[in-house]
Amino acid sequence: MKRIMVVFLSIMMIVSLAAASFADGAALSCSATNDQLNRGDMVTVKVSLSGAPDVKSMQLTFDIPTDVFTVDGGWNISGTIADFNKSKNLAVIAFESPTNINGSIFTLDLTVKDDAAYGDFDAVITPTVKVSSEAGETEVPCAGTSVTLTIIDPSCRHNNKTSVAAKDSTCIAQGWDAYAVCGSCGQLFDADGKEISEIHYRAINPDNHTGNTEIRNQKDATCTENGNSGDTYCKDCGALISAGSKIKALGHDFGAWITTTAPTETTEGEQTRTCSRNWQHVETRTVPKADHVHDLNHIAANKATCDQPGNTEYWVCSTCNRYFSDAHGSNGINANDVIIAPAEHQWGEWVVTKEAKAGEKGEETRTCIYDSNHKETREIPALPETENTDAQTEEPSTETPELPEITVPENEIIENPETANDSETVIWLPIVIVALLGAAAVAFLVIKRKKA
Numbered sequence: 001m002k003r004i005m006v007v008f009l010s011i012m013m014i015v016s017l018a019a020a021s022f023a024d025g026a027a028l029s030c031s032a033t034n035d036q037l038n039r040g041d042m043v044t045v046k047v048s049l050s051g052a053p054d055v056k057s058m059q060l061t062f063d064i065p066t067d068v069f070t071v072d073g074g075w076n077i078s079g080t081i082a083d084f085n086k087s088k089n090l091a092v093i094a095f096e097s098p099t100n101i102n103g104s105i106f107t108l109d110l111t112v113k114d115d116a117a118y119g120d121f122d123a124v125i126t127p128t129v130k131v132s133s134e135a136g137e138t139e140v141p142c143a144g145t146s147v148t149l150t151i152i153d154p155s156c157r158h159n160n161k162t163s164v165a166a167k168d169s170t171c172i173a174q175g176w177d178a179y180a181v182c183g184s185c186g187q188l189f190d191a192d193g194k195e196i197s198e199i200h201y202r203a204i205n206p207d208n209h210t211g212n213t214e215i216r217n218q219k220d221a222t223c224t225e226n227g228n229s230g231d232t233y234c235k236d237c238g239a240l241i242s243a244g245s246k247i248k249a250l251g252h253d254f255g256a257w258i259t260t261t262a263p264t265e266t267t268e269g270e271q272t273r274t275c276s277r278n279w280q281h282v283e284t285r286t287v288p289k290a291d292h293v294h295d296l297n298h299i300a301a302n303k304a305t306c307d308q309p310g311n312t313e314y315w316v317c318s319t320c321n322r323y324f325s326d327a328h329g330s331n332g333i334n335a336n337d338v339i340i341a342p343a344e345h346q347w348g349e350w351v352v353t354k355e356a357k358a359g360e361k362g363e364e365t366r367t368c369i370y371d372s373n374h375k376e377t378r379e380i381p382a383l384p385e386t387e388n389t390d391a392q393t394e395e396p397s398t399e400t401p402e403l404p405e406i407t408v409p410e411n412e413i414i415e416n417p418e419t420a421n422d423s424e425t426v427i428w429l430p431i432v433i434v435a436l437l438g439a440a441a442v443a444f445l446v447i448k449r450k451k452a
C-alpha cells in the first residue's frame with residue numbers, strides 16, 4: 001500500500017514539472033512563404049512549436065479572413081494523426097505517446113481570392129495544447145501567433161510613398177542608399193524615383209566608428225615619469241581609433257626648505273623639502289656651519305710712555321682671538337696694529353748740577369719732559385789749572401810751580417832723526433863724507449888694476 005503511494009506521488013511530480021516547463025518555454029510561431037501577394041497567388045503558412053515536452057494533443061484554430069483567402073488545406077508535418085476541419089478552420093493533432101516537439105508541426109495552404117481587397121490582412125492562429133498525465137490530459141497555456149499578408153494593388157499610383165534617408169554604414173552595421181517605399185503596395189524606389197526590387201545596402205565601413213569608445217592604457221604622469229592620455233578604442237568593433245599622446249612628467253613640486261638639524265659654529269646643519277605630489281620625494285641639503293658670533297672684550301686706548309708701549313682702543317674676541325677696531329666686530333685688524341710703540345724721551349735742557357773746576361770735572365743733567373724720573377747725566381771736563389785763576393788760589397799745592405815733566409827716552413831720538421840735536425849732526429857729517437870718498441878712490445883703483 002505504502003509503495004503504491006510513493007509511485008503515485010512521483011508521477012504527479014513529473015507531470016507538474018513537465019507542465020511547468022512547457023508553460024515557461026513553449027512558444028508557437030508562424031511564417032508565410034511570401035507575404036507580398038497578388039490576387040490569385042498561393043501562400044503557405046507554416047506553424048512551429050518549440051520547447052514543448054510530453055505533448056499528447058494539440059488543437060489549432062485559424063482565424064483567416066474568408067473574403068480574402070480560400071483555405072486549400074492543412075497538413076501535418078510530423079506524421080501523426082491529424083484532422084483538419086476546413087469549415088471550422090480547426091486542426092487537431094494527436095500523438096500516440098507523449099512527444100517532445102521542437103519545430104514545424106503544421107502547414108496551411110491559402111489562395112488569394114480573385115476579388116480580394118487590397119491591403120494588409122492578418123492570419124491568426126490560436127492554439128490549445130494538452131499534455132498527457134496519469135490523470136488524463138491537461139491543458140497548458142500557449143500564446144497564439146499571427147502573420148500579416150499584404151495583397152498588392154497592381155494599379156497602385158504610389159501616392160503613399162515614405163522616403164527613407166540614406167544611412168552611412170558604420171564599423172558594425174550596414175547603412176543604405178536613400179529610398180522610398182509605397183505604403184499602399186510596398187513598391188521600393190531609389191533616390192531618383194526609379195522602382196527597385198530591394199533596398200541597396202552599403203558595405204560595412206571599418207573606419208566609421210559612431211562614438212562608442214573607451215580609453216585604454218591611460219597613465220597619469222608623475223613627477224619623474226611621463227604619462228599617456230590613453231588610446232581610444234571603438235567599443236563596437238574593438239579597433240584602435242587614435243593612439244594616446246605623451247603627457248610630460250610633471251617634475252617635483254617641492255615645498256619650502258625645513259630645517260631638520262640646525263647648524264652650529266662647529267657642525268653643519270641639514271634641511272629637507274618634500275614634494276607636494278608625493279611625500280616620498282624628499283630632497284636634502286647641507287646647511288653651512290653657523291657664522292661665528294664674536295664674544296668681544298673692549299680694550300680701552302692706552303697711551304704709550306717712553307718705556308712702555310701703548311695701544312689704540314680695540315675689541316678682541318675671546319673665542320677666536322681676532323682683533324677689531326669696532327664694537328660690532330666688523331672691522332678686523334691685526335694685533336700689531338693696535339700697539340703704539342714706546343715714545344722717545346723728550347729731553348729738556350742740560351742743567352749743571354756740579355760746576356767744573358780747574359782740575360776737577362763737573363756734571364750736568366737733563367730730564368725727560370714726559371717722565372721726570374728719566375734723567376741723563378754727563379761730565380763736564382775739568383778746567384785747566386792757572387795761577388791767575390781765582391779758583392786755584394785755594395787749591396794750589398806744591399805741585400803747582402812744577403812744570404810738566406817732559407822726558408825723551410834715548411831710543412826715541414834714533415827713531416825720529418828730525419828731533420835729533422843739530423850740533424851732533426855737524427860733527428859727524430865731514431867724517432862720513434871723507435870716508436865715502438876714500439872708499440870710492442880705493443874702488444876705482446881696484447877696478448883699474450883688474451882691467452890692466
Ligand SMILES: [Zn+2]
Pocket residue numbers: 156157158159182183184185186187
Ligand atoms: Zn504603390
Ligand SMILES: [Zn+2]
Pocket residue numbers: 171172206208209210234235236237238239
Ligand atoms: Zn568601430
Ligand SMILES: [Zn+2]
Pocket residue numbers: 223224251252253275276277278281
Ligand atoms: Zn615629486
Ligand SMILES: [Zn+2]
Pocket residue numbers: 292293294295317318319320321322
Ligand atoms: Zn670670534
Ligand SMILES: [Zn+2]
Pocket residue numbers: 306307344345346368369370371374
Ligand atoms: Zn722719557
